[in-house]
Amino acid sequence: MSTTVGLVSFGVSGNIYSVRKALEQTGATVKIIKSKDDFKSLDKIVLPGVGSFKEAMENFGDFKTIVHDQILEHPTLGICLGMQIFSKIGYEFGETPGLNLIDAEVKKMEVKCKVPHLGWGKLSIVEKSPLLNGITQKDNFYFMHSYEVVNYTDVVALTNYCNHKFVSVIQKKELFGVQFHPEKSREAGIAVLKNFVKL
Amino acid sequence: MPLRIIARLDVKPPYVVKPVHFDGLRKMGIPHELAVKYYNQGADEILYEDIVSSLYQRAIQVDQIYQTSKDLFIPFAAGGGVQTIYHFEQLLHNGVDKVTINTYALQQDSSLIRRAAEIFGSQAVVVHIFAKRWRDWWECYSDCGRIRSGKNALAWAKEAESLGAGELIISSVDRDGRNNGFDTELISNIVSNVGIPVIAASGAGSLEDIKNMVLLAHPDAVAIGSLLHYNRTTVGELKSYLADHGIEVAK
Numbered sequence: 109m110s111t112t113v114g115l116v117s118f119g120v121s122g123n124i125y126s127v128r129k130a131l132e133q134t135g136a137t138v139k140i141i142k143s144k145d146d147f148k149s150l151d152k153i154v155l156p157g158v159g160s161f162k163e164a165m166e167n168f169g170d171f172k173t174i175v176h177d178q179i180l181e182h183p184t185l186g187i188c189l190g191m192q193i194f195s196k197i198g199y200e201f202g203e204t205p206g207l208n209l210i211d212a213e214v215k216k217m218e219v220k221c222k223v224p225h226l227g228w229g230k231l232s233i234v235e236k237s238p239l240l241n242g243i244t245q246k247d248n249f250y251f252m253h254s255y256e257v258v259n260y261t262d263v264v265a266l267t268n269y270c271n272h273k274f275v276s277v278i279q280k281k282e283l284f285g286v287q288f289h290p291e292k293s294r295e296a297g298i299a300v301l302k303n304f305v306k307l
Numbered sequence: 308m309p310l311r312i313i314a315r316l317d318v319k320p321p322y323v324v325k326p327v328h329f330d331g332l333r334k335m336g337i338p339h340e341l342a343v344k345y346y347n348q349g350a351d352e353i354l355y356e357d358i359v360s361s362l363y364q365r366a367i368q369v370d371q372i373y374q375t376s377k378d379l380f381i382p383f384a385a386g387g388g389v390q391t392i393y394h395f396e397q398l399l400h401n402g403v404d405k406v407t408i409n410t411y412a413l414q415q416d417s418s419l420i421r422r423a424a425e426i427f428g429s430q431a432v433v434v435h436i437f438a439k440r441w442r443d444w445w446e447c448y449s450d451c452g453r454i455r456s457g458k459n460a461l462a463w464a465k466e467a468e469s470l471g472a473g474e475l476i477i478s479s480v481d482r483d484g485r486n487n488g489f490d491t492e493l494i495s496n497i498v499s500n501v502g503i504p505v506i507a508a509s510g511a512g513s514l515e516d517i518k519n520m521v522l523l524a525h526p527d528a529v530a531i532g533s534l535l536h537y538n539r540t541t542v543g544e545l546k547s548y549l550a551d552h553g554i555e556v557a558k
Contacts, residue, residue, distance in 0.1 A: 125373075125402050130380060146396045146508070162426045189428070201425055222527065224430045226504050227308050228351065228557040248557050250382060252404065252430045269308070293384050293402065 109230055110307050111164065114141040114150040116175060116190075118159070123126065123254075125289075127156040127187065128212040134302040139174065140220045142185075144174050144184045152305070153182045156291075157189025159307055160256065163199030164189055165206065168268075174215075176207050183282040185304045191285025192257055210280055212259035221270035224254040227255035231265040237240070239243035239263065243301045249276070308551045309557040310521060310549065312526035312542055313352045313554070314345035314535055315508060317361045318377070318387075325483050326358060335536040338372065338375040345535060346379050348542035351557060353379055354476070354530050356407065356435070356453045356504075357387025367475055369401050376402025390415070395423050399431065409435040410449035413456050414461065417470060424471030429503075433475075434467040435459055438493055439480035439500050451533055454478040462486060464497045474504045476530065482510035486533060489516060495524035506530050514548045516539060521554055 113136045116125055128138045131154065140149060157164070168175060186194055195206040198214035206214070217223050229250040233240060251267070256274040264287075265277035267287070278285040284304060290297035314321045318340050321467055322412065323341050324332040342353045347449065357367045367387045376383045386431030395406050406427075410420050412434065423432045437452040438445040438460035445460035454461075463474055475495055479490040489510040498505045504527035511517050511531045521523055534540050546556040 123399055123402075125400060126376070126383075128402065129377065129402075133380075138359075160322050163426050200428075222502055222504050224503065226430065226474060227464060229308075229365070252382065271431070283447060289382075289404075291528055292380060294380050297380060 110137045111151045111154045112137045112139055112149065113305060114139050114147060115154050115156060115202045116141045118164050119234070123156055124293045127154060130298060130301055131305065133298050134305045136305045147174070149180045150182060152307070153179060154182040155184065155186040155190030155193070155211050157187050157192065159189055161189065161192060161200040162202060162204045162292055164193055165198070172207070176209070179207070179209060179283065182230070183304070183307050185285065186285040187291070188253055188287060188289055191287060192255060194285055195257055195259070198215055198255070199267055209283055210259055210262055210278065212257050214255050215258055216254060216257050217269070217272070217274065219270040219272045225251050225269050227251060228265040229269060231267060231276055232273070233265045235264045235279070237264040237277065238307060239279060239300060239303050240277065243296065248293065249290070249296060250292040251288045252292070253287060254287065257285070308527065309555045311351040312556065313354050313506060313528050313547060314350040314529040314542065315339055315354045315356070315530040315532040317356050317358045318322060318371065320371045321358065323536065325536055326356070338371060339377070341536070342375050343378050345542055346381060347547060349558065350381065350542045352382040352384060352528070354407070355383070355385040356451070357385070360388025367398070369397050370397065372403060373401040386433070386435065390419070392422055392426060395427055395431070399427060405474065406433050407432045409437065411465070413447055413458065414449050415455070417466065420467055420470035420472050425474070429471050429473035431517070432542060433476060434472040434474075434478040435478065436464060436497075437478045437480050438490075440490060440493065448480050452478065452483060460493070461496055461500055464501050467502050468501045472503060474506065475501065476506040476508050478509040480552050482534065485510065486512035487514055489524075491521040491523045491524050493521045494520065494526055498525055504528065513543060517526045517545065518552050518554065521549070
């Protein structure tokens with residue numbers, strides 16, 4: 109039986125299709141989640157992310173509590189903004205409360221180089237995680253973000269940008285998050301998704 | 308940060324075409340096939356520009372874009388004739404990660420940049436600047452370099468940044484499709500005046516042209532079309548060549 113992954117659609121902003129396609133590459137069955145009933149008979153949840161923190165949270169509306177509760181019941185992977193909204197609070201276009209699943213805040217990257225950080229980066233793995241099985245510090249991952257998660261307790265990997273190390277992978281029990289886009293990171297990205305699907 | 312190599316597909320549906328100085332068009336192939344070919348060669352991103360939608364005042368053909376994106380696992384930027392938030396949404400739901408805009412924002416309403424950035428994030432909003440060199444300034448053109456705007460390219464680049472654009476593509480009206488080198492001064496001027504990534508497009512005639520421009524102007528990415536379409540090089544060969552000349556690329 110293939111694993112069924114629920115891909116949470118949050119309104120206008122998600123790049124659902126790219127993530128779906130990449131998850132299907134791993135052999136998973138993908139179900140798009142738009143309402144409470146869609147969460148039935150799922151093995152895992154993925155929160156994709158293209159958009160702003162504020163827009164994403166506003167789009168959730170009443171769905172927010174349901175998503176929050178379902179994440180606690182399923183292994184979940186957040187991608188980019190999908191990971192960022194696990195935080196307590198975000199500062200993109202004003203101050204917005206997040207899902208409050210990890211002790212973190214989301215702040216604009218403060219570096220001397222260009223923001224958004226667009227392009228390939230590597231992982232410095234600081235904590236072992238099943239999500240990164242087979243991944244080495246030589247693998248390239250694609251980043252596309254202006255904001256970063258500021259967290260100290262659940263860090264699995266850091267990435268260096270312009271002599272600034274930011275959190276690129278987190279894990280808190282069965283909650284996983286990646287700042288890069290695995291669906292845009294060639295074979296290495298598919299390998300990370302496969303690790304998640306196989307958990 | 309490694310320099311990104313972007314394969315550029317100028318599309319007049321259903322074909323990738325090669326505009327020769329924005330005038331004659333030659334058919335180069337099918338977008339999906341060329342996108343996959345360059346993906347397999349190691350391209351870091353694919354850029355798809357529907358070069359006729361603005362001109363014909365019709366919406367971009369989303370099905371073509373969806374088809375093109377379907378076997379890519381790298382970032383895919385697309386645009387052409389984008390005028391509304393709905394257009395952004397359509398593209399982003401059809402395999403596109405970054406939407407490129409030019410004409411409408413330049414000639415009609417620049418607030419589209421801000422509105423889109425607020426909804427989709429700056430990283431999804433790429434402003435494509437087509438600049439023509441005059442004696443001591445560069446002027447922005449709309450409609451893939453056909454229509455004047457009177458706007459100074461450097462000022463427009465800064466304005467686009469302040470409105471929330473996440474990236475700029477710089478094409479040169481004088482150099483596009485001519486394969487006789489980049490307008491390095493234009494690229495350099497824009498790179499040093501904005502804080503967002505800049506993609507240098509237009510003009511690559513040889514590997515050496517690319518290397519020389521990169522070493523002088525320091526863009527974040529280079530978009531190439533005809534060198535690839537005419538099989539005069541491959542992305543892999545270009546990356547090796549640049550690496551041999553001390554330019555960091557992702558392999």
